[in-house]
Amino acid sequence: MKRECPSLFAALLLSLLVNVLLRSQTAYHPRAGMAAMVLCVPGLAGVGWLFARCWRLTADPVLKLLFGALLLYTSVLELLRLWQLADRLYPGAVTLTSICLLVVLPVVYLRRVSALSQTAHAVLGLLIAATVFMLLTVFPRLHVTNLQITALGQEDLLAAARSHLTLYPEYLLPALWPEQDKCGRHTLLRLAGWALGFDVGIHLVLELFYGAAMPLRVDPLHAAARCGALSIFNRLEWLQFILWVMAVTVKLALYLYALVRLLGGQSRAENSAAGLDSFPLYVGGIWLLCSVLRKLNLDAALPLRSALTWGFVLLTWIGGAAACLYKRLRRL
């Protein structure tokens, strides 16, 4: 009943799930994904854990600035991805500026950790309910005979592992949270497990739906949702889309909270809202970056973002190792 210690696990999970939902094409065969998951889940959790350890040792202004830039860049990529999806689904209905405003403005109400946590819980619940409902409505179209039975090659496994090992900032964000040791046991392991499990599950549903044509479909999940029928509303894709927009907003709010923490804000009371003074600057900055990068090829930019994240993690590891070595040498 009382908001003592709001958890951001739901917000982190939702941010990871939205990556799966907004994907424009499937990445691997579900069987390969399942096999790769066994190694990738602990791998991703391990990366996040090691990053958190090193971050505590080395968090200097340059690394903070780099992390902030990475979060800002990711926010812009998410907005561009959503805009491109909206433009494909409702051509000419929304401009980039309106998408920016519509997604970023509700963040005003998500400046407090407890608000973000509670909203993320609600949106996650709604998203899961809507996904289950969508599955039920397309259930007659799921055929076991659509499952592919060709033998898996090394390339399939590599493709699945590559997709799984896409490093999102969400795996690194818990390092920024205050009292991170109290945020629950095996947080990163649970996070990676749920995210990859959901990814594989969605791929499985899509294979049951499309069969061998699955890798060729653009916006496969959205197209599947279009087939769902209700007595009042023929199609459910608008419902899915509403929830995806909500999930992207929560993701941006999470990144904003992380940015505020990186810039040294919210030191007094963790649950106090980030000030509104710099919010217009944030909205303006995001809109400006989106406008500048509007013609960016997302198929290339998203893997590049993952590579940049990996690079940043490596840099932090090196910094952490150096700091650790320096400490030991000083002790000697």
Place this chain on the structure above:
Amino acid sequence: MTQKPLYRTLNGNLAFLEKSFGRSDDFYTKHLMIAGIPCAIAMFTGLSSPEKLCHMALDMLDRDPAMLGGGEGLCDYLLTQSRIPAEPDAVEDLTALVEALSNGLSVLLIDGVRRAVAFSTQEMPQRSISTPTGEGNLRGPQEAFTELLRNNISLLRRQFRTGTLTVEICTAHTRTKTEYCLCYDSALAPQETIDALRQRLEAVEIPVLLDSAYFASFLKQDKLNLFPAAAYTERPATACARLCEGKAVVLVAGSPYALIVPSFFAEHFECLDDYASGAVFAGLIRILKYLAFLLSVFGPGLYVMAVAFAPEIIPIQLLTKLAHGEAATPLPPMLEMLAVSLLLEIVREAGLRAPQSISHTVSLVGALIIGETAVSAGIVSVPVLTMAAAATIATLAVPSLYEQSILFRFAVILLAGCFGVPGLACAALTILAMACGSEPFGYDYLYPLLPLSRASLRDGFVRSIWSRLAQSGEVIGRHEA
């Protein structure tokens, strides 16, 4: 007003009162001698009754023996020994003297004494206790609060017959020195919450306090949040039920509405009848109320979005009818819906503010003549009118969230009409974030609806049977250390 002590001389005190209230015709003073000591009675005739004073004090004083010890002795005698029911504390400064008189007390000023004795001789014109006008219920007590603070406290105490009911009466920092009282169950209410509430109420400084709702804005944590920080009730029974949940009730003199703090979202969907009727029926009604709220907020916006941006989501038969209706009207769906919704609000406002004798005419003209004529003339379509009317009626199913429903509805219509599906998503998330971000005194505003738990079904979306509800009454702060 300075905290100056009373003058020692009777003339000094009377001169001060003459200066303060001399121009007021309802101010009454009378010189008299009690046991040979010069005294004076001061009161406001509309607030105090001279007959009551005579009956209560002066008659008795005439029968009492001569005083020893002069004025001081008389004062001590009245305060501590006499059978006369004087106020236990003497009036010692000029501010207290003015406040006592303004509160309707009669004050006995004694020559040579820097203290005065006050008598509770209030006799104020008041409205009798009537049935609630804004909170309809079929069963349960049918009494409503009135404007008199003391009456309201007595109504509450009559329902809540334990020694743990604490009533703290304070004077607000207003120009009019309005009294308010903070009521809570000292055994159930979390001390931390009560302290925080007391502190915030004490810090409120406004020129005038005419209703308990004036406090609500000061209790909000986030001023941008449209959800109310407190609930209101005019029923002592509801206030009593909230006290049993460990909440605090704030009563303001002159206001027949009690403020309940902290307040949760789910409370707007509850009423006394829920607990008087069967659990299954109450659950059904409660779910209907939630659906009505969703319809009132999102219905018109969803209609506009579907017609203007995503007609493919509407089944073909329904779409044909809607298209037929829309084709005959000149305005786009968004403007049409906005215009009809605004018109309905104007009709409602006019019906509410107009003198009672013509308010029915206003409603009739608005609803029948304008609606019928607008449809016949092809200015608005029947589906738009139907949806707007349904949303307006749905709003009345949850009257305590009326303001929010209207504001949200217009925002949803505008956003969905301008931007389609993303606009609707933005509006929905903003409303959700507002509800999630609301933190009345650190409690979850959406409790017990979110996070989903047993409590959500116990007394949230639906209610359990009484035997289960009775096992452990819901008390805020019970699970906190």
